[in-house]
Amino acid sequence: MNKQKANVIIVGSGAIGLLWYSHFVLNNQNSVKCYLYQSTKRKTLPNEIKFTDINDVTHAIPSNIITQPKSPIDIVLVCVKSYQLNQAIADIQSIISPNTLVITTHNGLGALNTQSNKYLKNNTVLDMLTTHGCLKIANDEIKHTGVGISHLGVKFDTTKKYIESNKQKAISDLLDTTLPAVAWCDDILSKQWLKLAINCVINPLTAVFDIKNGEVANPEFTSIIEQVIDEIVAIGNTKDISLNKVQLLETVLLVAKNTAQNSSSMRCDVQLNRETEIEYINGYIHKLGQELNIPTPKNTELYQKVLALNL
Numbered sequence: 667m668n669k670q671k672a673n674v675i676i677v678g679s680g681a682i683g684l685l686w687y688s689h690f691v692l693n694n695q696n697s698v699k700c701y702l703y704q705s706t707k708r709k710t711l712p713n714e715i716k717f718t719d720i721n722d723v724t725h726a727i728p729s730n731i732i733t734q735p736k737s738p739i740d741i742v743l744v745c746v747k748s749y750q751l752n753q754a755i756a757d758i759q760s761i762i763s764p765n766t767l768v769i770t771t772h773n774g775l776g777a778l779n780t781q782s783n784k785y786l787k788n789n790t791v792l793d794m795l796t797t798h799g800c801l802k803i804a805n806d807e808i809k810h811t812g813v814g815i816s817h818l819g820v821k822f823d824t825t826k827k828y829i830e831s832n833k834q835k836a837i838s839d840l841l842d843t844t845l846p847a848v849a850w851c852d853d854i855l856s857k858q859w860l861k862l863a864i865n866c867v868i869n870p871l872t873a874v875f876d877i878k879n880g881e882v883a884n885p886e887f888t889s890i891i892e893q894v895i896d897e898i899v900a901i902g903n904t905k906d907i908s909l910n911k912v913q914l915l916e917t918v919l920l921v922a923k924n925t926a927q928n929s930s931s932m933r934c935d936v937q938l939n940r941e942t943e944i945e946y947i948n949g950y951i952h953k954l955g956q957e958l959n960i961p962t963p964k965n966t967e968l969y970q971k972v973l974a975l976n977l
């Protein structure tokens with residue numbers, strides 16, 4: 667039977683966006699037609715991507731660029747930084763229909779604003795968390811530096827389509843055959859809080875003290891890390907997110923150890939004088955603390971210190 671190919675659009679040409687695009691082109695040409703989205707306002711995409719895979723083999727991947735698709739889009743994978751998310755959703759609103767599955771993947775929480783929620787109110791939106799390491803070496807060049815796992819779960823599902831487990835399996839399988847491993851997660855929000863805690867510790871410390879991830883595990887940072895985590899546990903509890911301080915501490919230190927030689931995304935952003943995602947990391951805890959009248963002094967201090975680095 668001649669099954670129709672799914673139309674997939676990747677929004678965002680950072681390391682993770684190009685990593686997914688390259689994998690769709692290399693591994694899933696039979697079932698997917700994959701495009702890189704380019705807004706009419708920002709024409710920065712290269713014609714070809716140099717992708718070095720995990721085995722150090724370099725592939726030249728032609729960019730299949732699209733601005734205004736003619737056929738319906740099945741899946742949009744939005745791989746932009748948290749502070750670019752609302753602009754990206756506004757840019758692509760004319761290409762998404764209620765049948766388009768929207769998947770977002772970025773660090774931090776609380777990035778979608780009211781306007782974006784309105785644009786997406788008829789869609790199923792999934793969140794994806796990924797631990798793949800990927801480096802953007804140049805505008806047209808990326809390198810897959812570490813194999814990871816991606817967790818996929820429902821952010822909101824107005825149409826209730828993704829309550830059905832066959833849909834969950836179909837999308838997890840499609841993404842898993844593209845860039846393994848992908849696992850479905852019934853409680854993606856708890857995973858996002860865990861990732862938030864990791865980012866609230868590693869990202870600002872590496873950026874403020876200009877250190878690699880591994881150095882975060884040095885004893886001089888223990889008391890700061892414990893305070894950051896205590897505050898996250900207190901805020902998480904008010905949102906019915908049950909977090910365990912000891913487990914969080916262990917996980918944060920394990921990630922620091924496993925990525926010891928890496929520079930965090932926030933340290934890279936600061937070094938390249940780019941905007942950071944601090945607003946949706948420690949800034950998110952700070953904002954919730956203010957709303958809930960719960961003090962978050964350490965997260966607030968780190969939030970302000972990172973903001974000052976960008977001045």
Ligand code: PAF
Nearest residue numbers: 868925928929930931932
């Ligand atoms: O933002 C990052 O750099 C990563 O999420 C992490 C886990 C801190 C590793 O560098």
